[in-house]
Amino acid sequence: MALYSAKRREKHLTVPILRSFERHLRAEGKAEATLSHYMNVTWGFLEFAEAEGFPEWRDITREHVEMWLESLQVRLRPASVRNHYLGLRAFYDWLATEEEIERNPFGLVGQRRIKPPAVQESPKDVVTPANVRDTLAFLRKAKRLRDAAIVAILYDTGMRAGELADAKMADLMDNGDLLIPKAKGKRPRWVWLSPATMSVLDRYHRSLDGVPEYLVGGRRGKLLAGGIYWAVRRAFEDAGVQRTIGAHDLRHTSATHAAASGDLSETDAMEKFGWKTADMWRHYSDQARRTASLNAQRRSSPMERLGR
Numbered sequence: 001m002a003l004y005s006a007k008r009r010e011k012h013l014t015v016p017i018l019r020s021f022e023r024h025l026r027a028e029g030k031a032e033a034t035l036s037h038y039m040n041v042t043w044g045f046l047e048f049a050e051a052e053g054f055p056e057w058r059d060i061t062r063e064h065v066e067m068w069l070e071s072l073q074v075r076l077r078p079a080s081v082r083n084h085y086l087g088l089r090a091f092y093d094w095l096a097t098e099e100e101i102e103r104n105p106f107g108l109v110g111q112r113r114i115k116p117p118a119v120q121e122s123p124k125d126v127v128t129p130a131n132v133r134d135t136l137a138f139l140r141k142a143k144r145l146r147d148a149a150i151v152a153i154l155y156d157t158g159m160r161a162g163e164l165a166d167a168k169m170a171d172l173m174d175n176g177d178l179l180i181p182k183a184k185g186k187r188p189r190w191v192w193l194s195p196a197t198m199s200v201l202d203r204y205h206r207s208l209d210g211v212p213e214y215l216v217g218g219r220r221g222k223l224l225a226g227g228i229y230w231a232v233r234r235a236f237e238d239a240g241v242q243r244t245i246g247a248h249d250l251r252h253t254s255a256t257h258a259a260a261s262g263d264l265s266e267t268d269a270m271e272k273f274g275w276k277t278a279d280m281w282r283h284y285s286d287q288a289r290r291t292a293s294l295n296a297q298r299r300s301s302p303m304e305r306l307g308r
Helices: 006-012 016-027 032-051 062-075 078-097 129-141 145-157 161-166 195-206 225-238 247-261 266-273 279-299 302-306
Strands: 177-180 189-192
Touching (some): 016 032, 032 062, 032 078, 129 145, 129 225, 189 266, 247 266
16 A cells, blocks of 8 residues: 655645545544555545546535445455445545534444445465475575565564564564564554574675664665565565565465464464454464365375275
């Protein structure tokens, strides 16, 4: 997700109601990524409404929103359509609370006139341990030490790209404990970098001039989340992995492999990955159990034991 750039913000704030909406989001302490999403989605809807000849934002109806959602379904994945729905709904819920509109096209809380688009659960892009091992070996051989550090840290800890972008050396202990001061939801948490990952990180840092401020950096000092995404994507592509793997896919991979190991409790997993509820861990645990069961079925197949 693109952060809220100064150029984009300047364009959005030419609309007075969006200026007030942004002020409201900042007053609520929304994370920059969340604010960016809400503002970008709302701006996109207003542009669509203007192009389609809809009335201004005060007079938008359920039918207008449904037409917009239908247009999104043609070019976006179901999960993205749902996120757009939630972003625009936040705008209209705020308008209703502020009594800027007489009727919320989404309806009242608990009486929604437009239901969130359904999202079918789809398998995540998860790479194998061998894929990770081969990619790290490729990066080391190619002397791409920073990219190797990025892949190792994300795979080892399951951190989000934005969390790694903000991670500072001052928050890293000698034993590998790393404080994430502002995790999602603004709740700090700790993760652990294993000795193997610390070794990869140390090798990268020894190639630099001076002591770095951030765990991984860019040409101008800080590396943004988007840069981390592309570093991961190019790393796996160049190493010959035949799938598009980004930073968040490494987070899914970390969770999947952790669940398969059986070494993390539900509470430990929630702390490590920064989840507020155990739903995500149960999802990965279910995947791991299903995989283990299928492998056991293959090994114990009565028909296979009969011979051919």
